[in-house]
Amino acid sequence: MISQKPFLLGLLILILILLATIPLYIPPYPVISLTSIIMYIIITVSWTIFSGPTRYISLASAAFFGVGVYTSAILGHILPLPVVILIGGLVSFILALCIGLLTLRLRGMYFIIFTFGISELIRHSLLWWETKIMGTVGRWVVAVDHVVVYYVILVIFILALLTAYLIRRSRFGLAMRSIGEQEEAATHIGINATVVKTTAFAISAFFMGATGAIMATRWTYIDPKIALNPLFSFMPVLMAIFGGTGQLYGPIFGAAVFAYLEEILITKFPYYYMLIFGSILIVVILFLPHGMVGLVQNLRKRGVKRQNANS
Amino acid sequence: MFVTVLDIVIGGLIMGGIYALIAVGLSLQYGVGRVLNVSHGEFIMIGAFATWSLYTLLGISPLLSLVICGPVLFIIGFLIHRSLFQYLRDKSESIGAFADSSLLASFGLLFIIQNVALLIWKADIRGYSYLNSPVSILGALFAAHRLVALLFAVGISLAFYFFLKHTRLGKAIRAAAEDPTTAQVMGVNIHWVLAICFGLGALMAGFAGPLISMMYEIQPMMGLEYTIIAIIVVVLGGLGSITGSLIGGFILGLIGSIVTYFDPGFSLIAYYIIFILLLLIRPTGIFGK
Numbered sequence: 001m002i003s004q005k006p007f008l009l010g011l012l013i014l015i016l017i018l019l020a021t022i023p024l025y026i027p028p029y030p031v032i033s034l035t036s037i038i039m040y041i042i043i044t045v046s047w048t049i050f051s052g053p054t055r056y057i058s059l060a061s062a063a064f065f066g067v068g069v070y071t072s073a074i075l076g077h078i079l080p081l082p083v084v085i086l087i088g089g090l091v092s093f094i095l096a097l098c099i100g101l102l103t104l105r106l107r108g109m110y111f112i113i114f115t116f117g118i119s120e121l122i123r124h125s126l127l128w129w130e131t132k133i134m135g136t137v138g139r140w141v142v143a144v145d146h147v148v149v150y151y152v153i154l155v156i157f158i159l160a161l162l163t164a165y166l167i168r169r170s171r172f173g174l175a176m177r178s179i180g181e182q183e184e185a186a187t188h189i190g191i192n193a194t195v196v197k198t199t200a201f202a203i204s205a206f207f208m209g210a211t212g213a214i215m216a217t218r219w220t221y222i223d224p225k226i227a228l229n230p231l232f233s234f235m236p237v238l239m240a241i242f243g244g245t246g247q248l249y250g251p252i253f254g255a256a257v258f259a260y261l262e263e264i265l266i267t268k269f270p271y272y273y274m275l276i277f278g279s280i281l282i283v284v285i286l287f288l289p290h291g292m293v294g295l296v297q298n299l300r301k302r303g304v305k306r307q308n309a310n311s
Numbered sequence: 312m313f314v315t316v317l318d319i320v321i322g323g324l325i326m327g328g329i330y331a332l333i334a335v336g337l338s339l340q341y342g343v344g345r346v347l348n349v350s351h352g353e354f355i356m357i358g359a360f361a362t363w364s365l366y367t368l369l370g371i372s373p374l375l376s377l378v379i380c381g382p383v384l385f386i387i388g389f390l391i392h393r394s395l396f397q398y399l400r401d402k403s404e405s406i407g408a409f410a411d412s413s414l415l416a417s418f419g420l421l422f423i424i425q426n427v428a429l430l431i432w433k434a435d436i437r438g439y440s441y442l443n444s445p446v447s448i449l450g451a452l453f454a455a456h457r458l459v460a461l462l463f464a465v466g467i468s469l470a471f472y473f474f475l476k477h478t479r480l481g482k483a484i485r486a487a488a489e490d491p492t493t494a495q496v497m498g499v500n501i502h503w504v505l506a507i508c509f510g511l512g513a514l515m516a517g518f519a520g521p522l523i524s525m526m527y528e529i530q531p532m533m534g535l536e537y538t539i540i541a542i543i544v545v546v547l548g549g550l551g552s553i554t555g556s557l558i559g560g561f562i563l564g565l566i567g568s569i570v571t572y573f574d575p576g577f578s579l580i581a582y583y584i585i586f587i588l589l590l591l592i593r594p595t596g597i598f599g600k
Contacts, residue, residue: 278422
């Protein structure tokens with residue numbers, strides 16, 4: 001493990017340099033595709049910050065992402081881009097704090113369906129508000145050059161990755177893992193589960209909101225159906241579990257492969273894309289020895305053993 | 312005033328009857344089998360479109376389609392559980408891990424079924440008119456097909472309730488819902504019962520689909536909305552309580568009808584507000600333990 005570290009770090013820096021220079025030598029279209037792939041990676045990595053170690057599966061990603069998108073649509077006309085992105089993240093952060101404090105009692109399936117319900121409630125309320133009160137559905141967003149969008153996404157990606165890495169290594173990350181293992185036991189050894197869970201939830205929401213705020217400028221037109229599409233809630237879960245949440249590179253790998261696959265399938269087989277996607281999903285679940293979740297659990301167990309062996 | 316109230320109440324019972332059917336279906340699949348089947352709505356959509364095709368192409372009565380769709384979907388559901396979900400269940404380390412992997416697998420099913428439906432029926436909105444003549448009940452007017460749908464929904468619900476309470480299989484299902492391990496010890500063939508439950512869930516979708524197609528416009532993406540309503544009703548009635556889902560369906564239908572009377576666009580929001588408040592105040596549902 002230790003001997004791998006310089007190698008992994010070198011690889012990471014190489015990949016980052018490659019990503020940072022890509023717009024210089026490839027045409028716009030692949031850059032735009034790459035932007036949306038990185039968008040999925042950020043959402044998945046930030047989903048994993050909270051849901052990975054605590055094992056609380058959140059389906060509220062669409063809400064946090066969509067709130068960022070809407071912040072950008074409303075403030076984009078009057079404020080400079082960096083401020084808009086920061087506010088987009090902060091609004092999602094605060095929303096997550098509120099949801100986190102509300103859902104303290106809920107666990108397992110109840111938490112999953114609650115977060116999904118909240119996300120859908122916000123989407124339908126926005127839609128109702130726009131049709132009933134405003135009279136028009138949807139908004140125009142100030143467009144930003146695709147290279148700028150790409151670099152902003154890249155910066156958010158690096159920050160999210162760094163945050164995820166630092167949290168994993170900290171006492172805070174350890175506290176989250178013990179909540180995931182046995183919440184009662186974690187509380188008994190003095191972990192304030194409420195504070196830990198809510199903070200982690202809000203941090204993960206911040207990155208989703210910021211990503212939403214910049215992606216809105218890419219789409220130029222948005223409405224509640226686009227901004228809070230439930231797929232933004234489902235995809236990170238599928239991607240993270242596909243890649244495995246035990247290690248930091250799991251969700252990155254899962255999201256990259258999934259998002260790339262989606263891009264290819266949509267362009268090559270527009271009429272069969274969901275069919276192929278669904279079949280791959282089922283095949284992966286069936287033919288990994290214990291289903292994808294089982295594989296993740298095995299990875300986690302192996303990870304724990306390895307940590308024990310090292311210490 | 313009286314007519315308005317009657318209008319709202321009967322309208323609520325009609326919606327409620329449909330909600331009860333689809334929620335009982337989901338309740339059998341999740342409450343007993345632990346499969347949170349998000350493709351439940353897709354089965355409803357298939358039932359609705361099969362009925363539409365049979366009626367517009369061959370002139371077959373939707374009520375006859377209902378009798379065909381139900382059993383056909385039962386067999387499909389039964390086979391899906393015997394192959395896919397039973398395999399996953401046997402492989403899973405814990406029931407929690409199975410709940411997660413079966414949720415993902417049912418997402419796969421959702422994508423596949425929706426795509427196949429889009430290929431067959433295209434993305435257009437469809438509808439047909441059947442038994443459209445108005446019927447007057449104490450001064451309130453209803454299209455005949457809505458009353459027929461109400462009659463069928465209530466009839467199927469009652470028949471299912473008696474099946475559950477008074478047959479051996481019904482008892483086995485209730486036992487499996489309470490405690491699968493003990494039920495197995497008592498001689499219940501759990502694999503069969505779970506597959507039958509999943510099949511019965513699809514059967515309910517197969518009954519609801521044709522009824523929905525009689526009353527509303529249909530399109531291949533309609534499924535998820537019904538799945539979500541079914542989830543809300545199941546939580547309202549208490550996870551695992553099949554009777555709770557039946558009653559919960561009618562309660563939500565009545566609420567929906569009242570809200571729709573004031574503002575048609577607000578009903579879905581009202582459902583979500585009820586759902587979220589319920590999860591916060593009483594997550595075990597009205598009839599849960």
